[in-house]
Amino acid sequence: MNNEYRPYTLIAELTYRCPLHCLYCSNPSDLAEHGNEIDADTWIQVFREAEELGVVQLNLTGGEPLLRDDLELLIEGARKFDLYTNLITSGIPLTSERLSRLRALGLDSVQISIQSTRRSVSDRLAGMPSFSRKLDVMRWATSLGLPLTLNIVLHRENISEIEEVIALAERVSADRLELANTQYLGWALKNRDALLPARQQIEQARTVAAEANARLRGQMEVLFVTPDYYTDRPKSCMEGWGRRFIVVNPEGLALPCHLAHTIPGLQFEHVTQRRLSDIWRHSTGFNKFRGEAWLSDPCRTCERRALDFGGCRCQAFHLMGDAGMPDPACSLAPGHHVIESARTHAGRTVGIPVLFEHRAGRGHSSR
Amino acid sequence: MIFVTIRPRLSPKVRLRFDRRTGHYLLLYPETGLELNGTATAIARLCTGEWTIDEMVDHLTRSYVDASPGEIRRAVREFLGVLADRGLLQGVT
Numbered sequence: 001m002n003n004e005y006r007p008y009t010l011i012a013e014l015t016y017r018c019p020l021h022c023l024y025c026s027n028p029s030d031l032a033e034h035g036n037e038i039d040a041d042t043w044i045q046v047f048r049e050a051e052e053l054g055v056v057q058l059n060l061t062g063g064e065p066l067l068r069d070d071l072e073l074l075i076e077g078a079r080k081f082d083l084y085t086n087l088i089t090s091g092i093p094l095t096s097e098r099l100s101r102l103r104a105l106g107l108d109s110v111q112i113s114i115q116s117t118r119r120s121v122s123d124r125l126a127g128m129p130s131f132s133r134k135l136d137v138m139r140w141a142t143s144l145g146l147p148l149t150l151n152i153v154l155h156r157e158n159i160s161e162i163e164e165v166i167a168l169a170e171r172v173s174a175d176r177l178e179l180a181n182t183q184y185l186g187w188a189l190k191n192r193d194a195l196l197p198a199r200q201q202i203e204q205a206r207t208v209a210a211e212a213n214a215r216l217r218g219q220m221e222v223l224f225v226t227p228d229y230y231t232d233r234p235k236s237c238m239e240g241w242g243r244r245f246i247v248v249n250p251e252g253l254a255l256p257c258h259l260a261h262t263i264p265g266l267q268f269e270h271v272t273q274r275r276l277s278d279i280w281r282h283s284t285g286f287n288k289f290r291g292e293a294w295l296s297d298p299c300r301t302c303e304r305r306a307l308d309f310g311g312c313r314c315q316a317f318h319l320m321g322d323a324g325m326p327d328p329a330c331s332l333a334p335g336h337h338v339i340e341s342a343r344t345h346a347g348r349t350v351g352i353p354v355l356f357e358h359r360a361g362r363g364h365s366s367r
Numbered sequence: 368m369i370f371v372t373i374r375p376r377l378s379p380k381v382r383l384r385f386d387r388r389t390g391h392y393l394l395l396y397p398e399t400g401l402e403l404n405g406t407a408t409a410i411a412r413l414c415t416g417e418w419t420i421d422e423m424v425d426h427l428t429r430s431y432v433d434a435s436p437g438e439i440r441r442a443v444r445e446f447l448g449v450l451a452d453r454g455l456l457q458g459v460t
């Protein structure tokens with residue numbers, strides 16, 4: 001297989017367990033037991049095979065990866081294959097000693113997510129007091145010389161805090177700030193009316209982010225991705241299906257994206273049952289939306305198909321009921337009215353306070 | 368002009384890594400990386416904090432006989448600009 005289908009990044013979801021109970025988490029809570037998690041030896045074998053396939057970046061994520069007692073072993077293992085290892089974490093639970101141990105073993109960078117810059121809001125959204133500890137972890141990371149990414153998922157309730165988020169990122173000397181948008185799938189799709197910002201909010205935020213990015217050039221990268229509900233063209237989801245990313249979930253299922261197995265009828269395989277290189281090259285799930293034969297109209301003849309690959313397969317499935325259809329985020333797609341009506345609704349409800357329902361039973365701590 | 372006295376050094380957050388699939392070097396940093404051509408690799412290797420820009424250009428002019436010092440100087444400036452914009456460089460004076 002040529003470089004058209006070469007994975008650069010392995011996203012290793014080490015566990016579903018998480019001590020927090022965040023509102024817009026896509027983590028399937030019903031699977032949060034640790035009996036099914038693949039062990040360190042299996043992970044290290046996955047790292048080896050991924051590196052042979054071309055992977056150079058490793059994202060250790062979860063759930064909360066810090067809940068793995070063998071995280072040390074995994075980071076040490078990844079270092080042997082010269083992978084650039086990013087720890088994607090809430091920062092809970094961590095001590096400065098453990099972080100410096102992880103650094104010494106080969107951890108290359110840390111990404112910490114926050115929900116809000118306001119302590120009380122952050123603690124409420126996370127379901128527990130956690131904000132001060134996150135700030136500590138950011139300080140430990142930068143004092144160890146670890147590149148720090150600060151990540152916040154934006155939605156209607158916190159998007160107006162964007163200037164405070166930028167100020168916080170500057171204060172903790174972050175190298176990157178990811179102003180991410182909620183992905184409206186699963187739980188967030190059900191709560192879309194409460195979460196989707198209005199166009200005007202998006203535009204203000206984009207302007208502020210662009211100014212900060214210019215002002216901080218060379219010091220901090222400020223990334224703002226406009227949600228696809230407002231772009232009229234879809235994102236090239238995962239840079240194309242089975243093209244640049246491999247996700248391996250806590251049970252060892254290898255996937256083109258972390259939600260791919262929510263699409264019915266696709267077959268995915270476990271790293272314990274087949275070599276990763278065979279899965280990557282030959283499994284029907286990975287091959288399903290590669291190439292162009294599967295594209296439907298209007299993508300089939302659209303000049304953007306090599307750029308966006310028809311958008312997100314999960315969004316097509318969850319909004320249109322058919323993963324092979326064009327992503328309805330595209331204004332040329334037959335299902336675009338679904339997006340338009342969500343947008344109209346968001347425009348109408350600006351300024352009206354919305355209530356989140358707290359999901360019961362989210363996350364389990366093993367401690 | 369500040370550039371002249373600075374001795375650029377790659378930031379500790381980057382890792383230069385040979386890519387055996389393409390035969391090129393990759394400059395990796397959080398979540399992403401740059402694929403370097405031969406010239407960029409040679410320049411990156413000189414970003415150790417020991418070489419001034421002029422010394423880099425001199426050195427590269429000797430190893431790239433088919434490029435003029437002017438071309439090399441431009442390539443060095445351009446590539447260091449790319450690195451600096453991404454915060455991948457530390458200047459050591």
Ligand code: SF4
Nearest residue numbers: 299302304305310330
């Ligand atoms: S029609 Fe298809 S390929 Fe063209 S922009 Fe829309 S989603 Fe992309």
